[in-house]
Amino acid sequence: MENLRAMTIKPRKTKGNTRMPKPKQRTRKTPVTQEIQEIPVTATPKPRMSITPKPRMSITPKPRMSITPKPRTRKIQTQVQTPVTPRPQTRPKDIAFLFLTYDDILHDKTKEFIENQPVYVNAKNPVKMNYIVKNYPTKWGAKSIVDATIKLLELAYQNGHEWFVLLAYDVYPLVSFGEFKNFMKYQTKSMFNVIKQHENEWKASQWWILCRRDVETILSRHAEYDDYLTKIKYTITGAWDELYFLSLLKYVSPTYSFLEYKTVYTEWMQNSQQSHPVTYNKILPFDLEKMKGSFFLRKTTPTFTMEPFLLRERLVIKIYGDQTRNYAPEDDVILVSMVDVPDDLKAKCLYIYHSHHSSVYINVLEILERVPVYLWKEVVVLTETCNTVPVFNKSELERCALPRMPLSSPKQFYALDNAFLYSPYKIAFLFLTIGDINQPNVWTEYFKNNHKVSIYTHAKVPDKIVTPWLKDSVIPTQVDTAWGRITNAYYHLFQEAMKDEDNIKFVTISESCIPLKRFDLFYEKMLEDVRTSYVRFMEPSRYDIEERIETQVGYEMYAPFIKHYARMCLSRYHVTKLLEKSFDFFNEMHVGDEFFLTLLHLKPGVDFVKDFEITYDNWEEHEKYKKLTAEINKLKEQQKKDNSFLIEDKIRIKKALRKEASNNPRTYVTIGIKELDEALNKESFFWRKFPAGPLPWTNEILTLDKKTQIQPIIAKRRAENKRH
Numbered sequence: 001m002e003n004l005r006a007m008t009i010k011p012r013k014t015k016g017n018t019r020m021p022k023p024k025q026r027t028r029k030t031p032v033t034q035e036i037q038e039i040p041v042t043a044t045p046k047p048r049m050s051i052t053p054k055p056r057m058s059i060t061p062k063p064r065m066s067i068t069p070k071p072r073t074r075k076i077q078t079q080v081q082t083p084v085t086p087r088p089q090t091r092p093k094d095i096a097f098l099f100l101t102y103d104d105i106l107h108d109k110t111k112e113f114i115e116n117q118p119v120y121v122n123a124k125n126p127v128k129m130n131y132i133v134k135n136y137p138t139k140w141g142a143k144s145i146v147d148a149t150i151k152l153l154e155l156a157y158q159n160g161h162e163w164f165v166l167l168a169y170d171v172y173p174l175v176s177f178g179e180f181k182n183f184m185k186y187q188t189k190s191m192f193n194v195i196k197q198h199e200n201e202w203k204a205s206q207w208w209i210l211c212r213r214d215v216e217t218i219l220s221r222h223a224e225y226d227d228y229l230t231k232i233k234y235t236i237t238g239a240w241d242e243l244y245f246l247s248l249l250k251y252v253s254p255t256y257s258f259l260e261y262k263t264v265y266t267e268w269m270q271n272s273q274q275s276h277p278v279t280y281n282k283i284l285p286f287d288l289e290k291m292k293g294s295f296f297l298r299k300t301t302p303t304f305t306m307e308p309f310l311l312r313e314r315l316v317i318k319i320y321g322d323q324t325r326n327y328a329p330e331d332d333v334i335l336v337s338m339v340d341v342p343d344d345l346k347a348k349c350l351y352i353y354h355s356h357h358s359s360v361y362i363n364v365l366e367i368l369e370r371v372p373v374y375l376w377k378e379v380v381v382l383t384e385t386c387n388t389v390p391v392f393n394k395s396e397l398e399r400c401a402l403p404r405m406p407l408s409s410p411k412q413f414y415a416l417d418n419a420f421l422y423s424p425y426k427i428a429f430l431f432l433t434i435g436d437i438n439q440p441n442v443w444t445e446y447f448k449n450n451h452k453v454s455i456y457t458h459a460k461v462p463d464k465i466v467t468p469w470l471k472d473s474v475i476p477t478q479v480d481t482a483w484g485r486i487t488n489a490y491y492h493l494f495q496e497a498m499k500d501e502d503n504i505k506f507v508t509i510s511e512s513c514i515p516l517k518r519f520d521l522f523y524e525k526m527l528e529d530v531r532t533s534y535v536r537f538m539e540p541s542r543y544d545i546e547e548r549i550e551t552q553v554g555y556e557m558y559a560p561f562i563k564h565y566a567r568m569c570l571s572r573y574h575v576t577k578l579l580e581k582s583f584d585f586f587n588e589m590h591v592g593d594e595f596f597l598t599l600l601h602l603k604p605g606v607d608f609v610k611d612f613e614i615t616y617d618n619w620e621e622h623e624k625y626k627k628l629t630a631e632i633n634k635l636k637e638q639q640k641k642d643n644s645f646l647i648e649d650k651i652r653i654k655k656a657l658r659k660e661a662s663n664n665p666r667t668y669v670t671i672g673i674k675e676l677d678e679a680l681n682k683e684s685f686f687w688r689k690f691p692a693g694p695l696p697w698t699n700e701i702l703t704l705d706k707k708t709q710i711q712p713i714i715a716k717r718r719a720e721n722k723r724h
Helices: 001-007 021-044 070-081 109-112 145-157 175-183 212-229 240-252 285-291 357-370 438-449 468-472 487-497 519-526 541-548 572-578 585-590 622-641 646-662 673-680 707-723
Strands: 095-101 117-125 132-136 162-170 192-198 203-204 209-211 315-322 332-337 351-354 378-382 413-416 419-422 426-433 451-457 501-510 533-535 569-571 607-611 615-618 686-689
Touching: 021 607, 095 145, 117 145, 132 145, 145 162, 145 212, 162 212, 203 240, 209 212, 212 240, 315 357, 413 585, 426 487, 426 519, 438 468, 451 468, 451 487, 487 501, 487 572, 487 585, 501 572, 501 686, 541 622, 569 572, 569 707
Parallel strands: 095 117, 095 162, 117 132, 315 332, 315 378, 332 351, 426 451, 426 501, 533 607, 615 686
Antiparallel strands: 162 209, 192 203, 378 419, 413 419, 501 569, 533 569
């Protein structure tokens, strides 16, 4: 640089002018020198070789006229700015596909996807293919699969590819090659789908995408890592190809980073161990939603198709084992298999779940939770030796659990001749509204694909209902309702919901409620004991006794009166008893919905009743109510001594204020962190009151389990607000 600097500041002598240029001229020349000095830093690695004395000889005697022309100046500036504002890679990157197969690649659609692309195959039983085919010995789950993969990487790396995609023989593309290529040209990091991590061990899906830099690391350091593994063994359970590659890269560089991405969609059971993931033969619309983002699907059968098909009325979950003989399905079938399945049977089923004998019924229950069984009118489980579906008559059968399940397991089946009719307990949601519900989108998401709910609606003005599923749930008997007079509507909602024998709990919901926690948490809590009802109890106030109870004719026969929240979750056990009573007294009583359980004289902790706030109401003005009550009582004492018009008028005004305070919990127009934190820490599963229209937090509430999860949502909201 010193030589360069000396060369660039030396002025050139010309005829008729032997003096140095004027200072003003010298300062004009300085920017050119600075621009030339920046070139070695940003554009070329060797500045001395890139700038030669010869161009400097072309500078004219007049420095002002010798300033570099604008085109050259712009070129230098572009070279300086390029590293500062990098642009996405726009050219297609060279992608190599590596396959581990038994023989050929299974699907024609996959072959179309990789057509004209570099493909490397390691086949156990090689067949003639238009790819580079090798036959390195492999054994499932063993180190030999890793060794074979490394040899394929060596072959592909020598041919200069940028990306290396590892796939199984039975993968099926979920996107087009154009979509895949467009995604890849903007990537810079390798992609792994992590399953588990412990210290320096990383278990990930064996199907990954590696960049060239990481392949170079693997090829140059795998021998060293193999030696390391002779001293330190893996502690995480898994196949070699799941544990090896990401752990190696983390071994070489503990700070190594990658892109967490599920390149190949595979589905495993969560409650038991399996040797293989779920095998797909057909696909349902809800499957595509799960697979979004992945490029390929496995495992698949030879007859796998993504074409839509017509569902039958019944779904059969068939346990398939070595004692199964001549099973010929006539319905939509899901196999839970403990042995290899013949190809002709594979072609007739939807999915195959691979199971060990000890966990077969655990897997059946998990399948029933995963699959949208509401798509079929009937769902039946057939044992290993049962091949035909009997005719079930629920009225003649008793509920039971599946075989080999704990005694505490929910009784969600009816058994007959080694077959089990699936009939899960359901929770009946009883909506009492004026017209439509205020937050239909939140409730629609809450009930989405849910076969464990029944919905019943009583609306004051049914024609105002817009939400389709709410409109479909309107009960046939509609009665007059008004504020504080809704018990007759409750009676008919209970009566209609009781007609479905699977409804085991009945929760009352108003139009201004929203779900506060996920349905699965609510369902699990409600099924802890099928006979238990959940009611929040209160003490009747003096106002309740004097103005609401004692003003009713014949109130003495119902004493003692019980006050409770109007929103509750009653069990079938208690609703059965309740419908044997007459609601007439409470239909005429103002705010009878807070007293009608007096008919059963329920008490907390007695006869399967729990004091529990199902729906959270924010009675923040309750203290105001208590204060007004104390003031009214004080005025009444004064009235006994001085029955003046002034005192009477003060009592009237304060009663009106107290009524407003006591009858209206807070209505949330906006929700802040304080309110959300308070609500999530309640035991409740629902929250009110919310008006119609968009609210800032309601979509996220359904995903929250702990209050520590609130902070990321706040950050997300703030970022969105800044963008807008």
